[in-house]
Amino acid sequence: MTDKAAPLERQFGDVRVPVLVAMAGLPGSGKSTMAEILAGRLGATAISVDPIEAAILAAGIDADQPTGLAAYLVAEKMAEQVLQSGHSVVVDAVNAVEPARLQWRDLAQRCQVKLHIIETVCTDDAVHEERLSKRTGLVTGYAVEQSIADYDEWRGAAASLPRISLDTCRPLGENVEAALAFLER
Secondary structure (H helix, E strand, O other): OOOOOOOOOOOOOOOEEEEEEEEEEOOOOOOHHHHHHHHHHOOOOOEHHHHHHHHHOOOOOOOOOOOOHHHHHHHHHHHHHHHHHHOOOOOOOOOOOOHHHHHHHHHHHHOOOEEEEEEEOOOOHHHHHHHHHHHOOOOOOHHHHHHHOOOOOOOOHHHHHOOOEOOOOOOHHHHHHHHHHHHHO
């Protein structure tokens, strides 16, 4: 009998082999929507960096401290625990720079699981601006401008990571199917 809820977790008798999916993309590019849908379709645990950073700030840690780095490290530790328990993980984070991207590569290697990166882009500036205008919470105009300025090209060791880039101006269903096909390769 096969488990249709988790097509990525290869079946070996009663043992599943988990996978790590790392989302990447600017705020408002659609990565959280894709992460939630993919986690649901895969039966995976979704871990998002934004609410972790919001909790760090709500705890009274000054915003001038490296709260973003702390949130990534907490997300990594949570993902590691889930992977070690035999379940797949979808990490929802901007992953703007190579060290962040390689963090997931290193985690996948430590946990001996496959890593798949799904990058979301929004090629229509007006659609992107509209999405951002509807957001509340951590994402401010400054945070978006900083993310855009800091978002590195995929080069160096990160360029060799298994990655698909999806334009979220395309229909959501098409992007979900493209992502699932990429993950099943």
